[in-house]
Amino acid sequence: MLIAAMLYYLVGLFGSGGDVLIIDVQKPLKQYVIDPARVAQLLAINETMQQQGEAFRQKFSQQRKDLSELNSRRLTTEAEFAAVFASVDQNRSALRVRIVAERSRMKGLMSADEWAKVYALGASGKP
Numbered sequence: 001m002l003i004a005a006m007l008y009y010l011v012g013l014f015g016s017g018g019d020v021l022i023i024d025v026q027k028p029l030k031q032y033v034i035d036p037a038r039v040a041q042l043l044a045i046n047e048t049m050q051q052q053g054e055a056f057r058q059k060f061s062q063q064r065k066d067l068s069e070l071n072s073r074r075l076t077t078e079a080e081f082a083a084v085f086a087s088v089d090q091n092r093s094a095l096r097v098r099i100v101a102e103r104s105r106m107k108g109l110m111s112a113d114e115w116a117k118v119y120a121l122g123a124s125g126k127p
Helices: 002-014 026-032 036-072 077-109 112-121
Strands: none
Touching: 026 036, 026 112, 036 077
């Protein structure tokens, strides 16, 4: 029962695998940032962030499978569960550090007005 609750918590925390972790702002970047050199830099950062989010999603998907497999075995130890949960925490923390660093790089390349316009639209392209 505890493991089922933890799996439910993790799915709620990270989604079912199809959720968007990092908003793709490629379209609004091209629309609202005029300088082509900055656009190129920002698009590269955006792509890096998308790749990092996808890599995390793939790792997390495998970790959910690992937890499910551990849960199916009656003799699984607490240490085995702890190792998987520690790995989930480590991957989540590493992603957070990388994404915050990339966001900081983007912030340095955009004016406050550009930022507001780009992130008001997000991935949808609609206000």
